[in-house]
Amino acid sequence: MQYTKALATALLLLMAGCAAFGQEHPTREQADTVAIHSVQELFTKGKVEGHVRNYFMATWNHRDLTDNHANAIGAEIAYKTASYHGFRLGFAGLFTYNLFSSDMNRRDPLSGKLPRLELELFDLQDPENKADLDRLDELYLEYKTEWLHAKIGRFSFRSPLMNPQDGRMKPYAFQGVNVQVPLWQKGLLTFAWFDHFSPRSTVEWFPANETIGIFPSGVDTQGNLSAYAHHTSTKGVAVAGLRLHPGRRISAEAWNYWIDNISNNSYGRAVVEVAPQVKVGVEGLYQVQVGGGGNPESSRVYFPDQKQWLLGGMLAYAPENWHLSLDYLHIGGEGRFLFPREWGREQFFATLPRGRMEGTGDADLLVAKVRRQWSETLFSEAAVAKSWIPSPKDFQHNKYGAAAYWGWEADLNYRPATPTLHGLSFRLLYVGRASPGTEIPLKDMYYNTNFHNLNFITQVTF
Template sequence: MKNSILIFLLLTTIGMSAQVHDEIPEPGSLKEIFTNSEVEGHIRNFFMTTVNEDELKDYYTNALGGAIAFKTQEFKGFEVGVKGIFTYKAFSADLNEPDITTGNISKWEHELYDINDLDNFNDLDRLEELYLKYNFKSGFATYGKLAIEETPLVNESDGRMKPFAFNGLWLQINRKKHSLNLSWLNRVSPRSTVEWYDFNEAIGLVNNGFQPNGEVADYRGKTESKGIGLFQYETQLKDTDLRANHWYLHNIHHTSMVEFDVHKNNWLLGLQYALQFPHNYQKELAYEERFIQPQENGQVLSGKLSYNPEHWQLGIAFTRAFNSGRFLFPKELGRDHFYTSIPRSRLEGLGDAKIFTLMGNYDFNVKGLKLSIEFTEVLGPSIGEYEFNKYNIDEYYQINGRLHYALGGFFEGLHFDLLYIYKENLNNSDPQNIFNASNFHQISFVTNYLF
């Protein structure tokens, strides 16, 4: 906690010298570079409670924290940025008190703090950004601890107190309706953690799951992965958006993905296709130490149709994961963004599965008030069918409801989010399989003040 206060005070002190100007001339001295700097940040309060089925134990917690980022004025195209973030527990149930039936403890509530130290609720600071950026006419290049552009697999996924954070090199080039991103990331601080890791340490930090033959997977520290290379190309045609991605996860696998979104009047038709190939290094490892088996080629086809008249957005999506192998991507690097992906329901780890999602959004006439409802059903391998089921989950359905309100005027920057989730297995209700995984109600109330 002491370190988080020092970071916050340091950045705030630097930021107090920042001035706001409509047009700032090129700085003439080192002092002006800092005097004309930019400061932004947020304060966040996150209350979460999970109500498990019947006599299984329930949990709740309230986390409070914030972040502040400082960026110098650009000089000859160069700028420097730094960002610190901290969290502490305001009040809470005992998250380490085990459930009597299963012997397990809280899962979701711990994700607001540090999943690597379940007794740490106060010393939760992190230096999230520290980078050098060079801006040129058609883009920029950034090196260090940096904020990345969102991709369908590697992303910040800022749905807890701390998002995924990355270290490496990011290059973006923009030309008219074309955008190209190239990067190499070699260190990561996964969501809900405070430490920085190289990729060999990070991959497998969260959950190693099972191998296709049912053995417990044990690949953390065995991959010898040095990082991930990203390629993303985007363009906008008359009525079509196109995005092509390729991720090379060193020593593990290649993943390619293409996405088309066609807009016409108030309609949107989208299509995504993803394909994976294992790296040859995986053959050199023992069976249980492999992240992906040599014969696995995960393939996913996802489609979406939505109608978006004024104030409304109504959509249906379908995803098919084929039986050529499980679709695998480290949970420590982000969350998959297929058309059917919603909070608490992702495709990663599954093969030979079908997912249906219905979604509806309504933008009230009241400024800043929005309501969204999502329903998803995941059909595929059941518990015990490990060949296409890395995390040994059951088929299930899930309902999400979200109410968002953004204030204006004097309170501009203040946002409220109320999220309700209900998830239920379709076949198996054994306590060991559902505790903190399914058959639960969950409510989150998040207050954000952005400045």
């Protein structure tokens, strides 16, 4: 509510400014400012953008486990006013419909679980919801100059642990304040505070404390069902980030996420070109508890008293139009790598679609990737992954009952070159996973391992 009032006040002030100073001309320092002579022109000289998306997904699970499919169709429409002395207002809304699908409310008879991946196209909190799937994604006031970029309200935010991940129909969205300061064209300094979130695959906005536990919460370190949902106390998260590009051959970034009363998370990575077309990267994360980890009761704590860490590496060779890499991730055995899944998805060197490592400890992931830019309109990626994850019965290091697996991925993206089809794009994504030689009850394989997942996305961007 406070952000709505603030934005309404800002809009009135901006309109008043237009009326009072409408005859002024833009200055060189305000490169994106256009001549505004009335309140009407503030809006008529604005910009509309968005997309229309159709998403078909199907999953074939192992043996007698239920197979599922779904087709979602929807659109997002965003609008920005013209910039006036660096200020502008923006908003974006989206809607989704379940065009057809298997029964999203039907639980698999063996596992007792809902069709997780297909349901993520719609509303995780209401599997029967097929049409009331609209959401106000963005509503913000923005100020932008050559030396400062600030936003307040609801908007998209990108960082290694918190990001929109716009791969389904609804991305992760954030409410708060974000300030970015360019550093002499060689870096970017970011400060942000977020206290409300709208997780991917939901239609509502929630305070920070209510978001943690919307997604499946797994088990605690004793093997009992986690009880932190609706019992976690936090006011929000403060984010500080620094991206640097001091030279053509080196880039680095460092981030800190301080989650009130839960944890402090420090992440950094660096990538260096050690030879022509050869790059080496290293990354690391360190986590400690803050306050009571979300709740002083051990049975309801989200982040236990642990000092957890992870390390990752990347070796890449990138000749013309190709990118081949070997990526590795190791998660320490002091506990589990924990970060709210409702706020985004980790983006490490070894990250692959459908391949979160959050919730595990004493684990390793090795990935080989091959990317090819065939033309300006055709791009492909293929990957093979091998994970080493403690047994699902090792509750100390395995929150969600994940199984060690072999995984593979094929991703094909195509944009027609025909001018009349400009804006149209297609994506075909296939993800497979298997756990040969691993003894897992059939019911625990459901969307966990031994499955094939096919995605076909058609989108028009405007």
